[in-house]
Amino acid sequence: MENFSSKLLQSAVEEFARLPGIGKKTALRLVLHLLKQDGEIMNRFSEALLKLHREVVYCRECYNISDSPVCEICSSPRRDNTMICVTEDIRDVIAIENTGQYHGLYHVLGGIISPIDGIGPADLNIEALEKRLQSNQEVREVILALSTTMEGDTTNFYLYKKIKPFNRKVTVIARGIAIGDELEYADEVTLGRSIIHRTEYDQKTIR
Amino acid sequence: MENFSSKLLQSAVEEFARLPGIGKKTALRLVLHLLKQDGEIMNRFSEALLKLHREVVYCRECYNISDSPVCEICSSPRRDNTMICVTEDIRDVIAIENTGQYHGLYHVLGGIISPIDGIGPADLNIEALEKRLQSNQEVREVILALSTTMEGDTTNFYLYKKIKPFNRKVTVIARGIAIGDELEYADEVTLGRSIIHRTEYDQKTIR
Numbered sequence: 194m195e196n197f198s199s200k201l202l203q204s205a206v207e208e209f210a211r212l213p214g215i216g217k218k219t220a221l222r223l224v225l226h227l228l229k230q231d232g233e234i235m236n237r238f239s240e241a242l243l244k245l246h247r248e249v250v251y252c253r254e255c256y257n258i259s260d261s262p263v264c265e266i267c268s269s270p271r272r273d274n275t276m277i278c279v280t281e282d283i284r285d286v287i288a289i290e291n292t293g294q295y296h297g298l299y300h301v302l303g304g305i306i307s308p309i310d311g312i313g314p315a316d317l318n319i320e321a322l323e324k325r326l327q328s329n330q331e332v333r334e335v336i337l338a339l340s341t342t343m344e345g346d347t348t349n350f351y352l353y354k355k356i357k358p359f360n361r362k363v364t365v366i367a368r369g370i371a372i373g374d375e376l377e378y379a380d381e382v383t384l385g386r387s388i389i390h391r392t393e394y395d396q397k398t399i400r
Numbered sequence: 401m402e403n404f405s406s407k408l409l410q411s412a413v414e415e416f417a418r419l420p421g422i423g424k425k426t427a428l429r430l431v432l433h434l435l436k437q438d439g440e441i442m443n444r445f446s447e448a449l450l451k452l453h454r455e456v457v458y459c460r461e462c463y464n465i466s467d468s469p470v471c472e473i474c475s476s477p478r479r480d481n482t483m484i485c486v487t488e489d490i491r492d493v494i495a496i497e498n499t500g501q502y503h504g505l506y507h508v509l510g511g512i513i514s515p516i517d518g519i520g521p522a523d524l525n526i527e528a529l530e531k532r533l534q535s536n537q538e539v540r541e542v543i544l545a546l547s548t549t550m551e552g553d554t555t556n557f558y559l560y561k562k563i564k565p566f567n568r569k570v571t572v573i574a575r576g577i578a579i580g581d582e583l584e585y586a587d588e589v590t591l592g593r594s595i596i597h598r599t600e601y602d603q604k605t606i607r
Contacts, residue, residue: 197494198472199465205452208445212430221491223419227449228456228465235453238415239446242434245412246442249435258406258435265405284428287404 256301334362463508533566541569
């Protein structure tokens with residue numbers, strides 16, 4: 194895909210094709226779509242990105258993406274500040290917020306321990322979490338909401354050891370059969386764990 | 401997906417999610433990816449788009465996207481100016497250029513006749529094609545390289561009627577079994593047409 198009649202088109206396509214999961218063909222389709230729109234839409238697109246990049250800050254408490262030094266969640270009086278939920282990135286914060294089931298605070302690690310990708314504990318916002326626990330005695334529980342992968346387990350273990358000296362309750366999100374899933378298609382590890390960590394039947398919470 | 405902690409993030413995600421085939425989740429992933437990069441990459445991304453939008457022109461001959469009033473193909477002395485290949489959009493020009501099999505000129509319609517989408521002949525660069533044929537007597541053949549869909553067929557027929565008065569040869573790209581395809585999986589219409597439009601066996605061109 195080298196035969197672009199326009200260098201300008203080519204460089205726009207190349208920028209798009211750098212995005213994860215976007216190949217050259219898709220990039221071309223997206224750029225041509227933007228080009229077909231009127232000028233205002235193209236300007237708005239670029240402006241939104243530049244503005245985000247120039248003005249965005251990370252919450253100094255929880256490292257969530259924010260428009261102000263302390264994010265909406267951390268500064269809200271309606272949130273339960275006795276619990277902190279630790280997530281890998283902001284996408285997980287959004288996913289948990291969308292469930293409407295959690296009203297505590299967050300702590301965004303900014304990644305997950307992954308030796309293969311060269312990401313160690315020092316690359317994550319772990320020290321900041323320790324400082325939060327040290328200075329906020331009201332936090333009673335730290336919920337580890339990381340992926341149920343090997344990297345997630347490793348990070349959970351590392352975090353657990355770091356949090357232990359602060360004498361707070363450490364919990365992990367429940368692992369088990371997803372709601373709506375058929376048992377016969379569940380993998381053995383998940384099924385095994387879901388039996389070990391079975392919970393008492395409760396009409397209100399179990400469907 | 402309404403719970404963004406940042407309005408800036410939200411508007412960038414919304415702009416991305418307007419692109420065809422990009423949902424909100426993918427948009428968020430792309431924006432977070434861009435945000436993780438250093439500032440130069442984000443600037444370059446936005447700049448490439450704005451520059452494309454401000455400076456791009458459509459070739460006044462063939463309506464290809466171009467950096468100059470007449471595109472590289474139309475202004476090249478190495479191209480065969482006895483034939484014009486009519487395509488739906490610039491993606492098809494790029495696809496044909498990539499085959500390395502065509503050395504003539506192009507004419508980009510900017511779409512295809514599609515009553516369902518409200519696109520009629522007047523919305524396409526058809527009058528400009530007629531003018532090109534009128535003023536360029538050296539053009540001897542017009543190749544219709546449109547999609548082999550109902551809309552493509554309709555547009556082919558319309559173009560054929562419009563080109564006829566100029567007394568030029570009108571051809572369409574060959575339809576048939578794609579190279580590498582197994583016959584039993586070919587659809588009946590394609591297989592039927594490929595029998596009707598069979599070509600003489602030639603060791604050089606048929607594999």
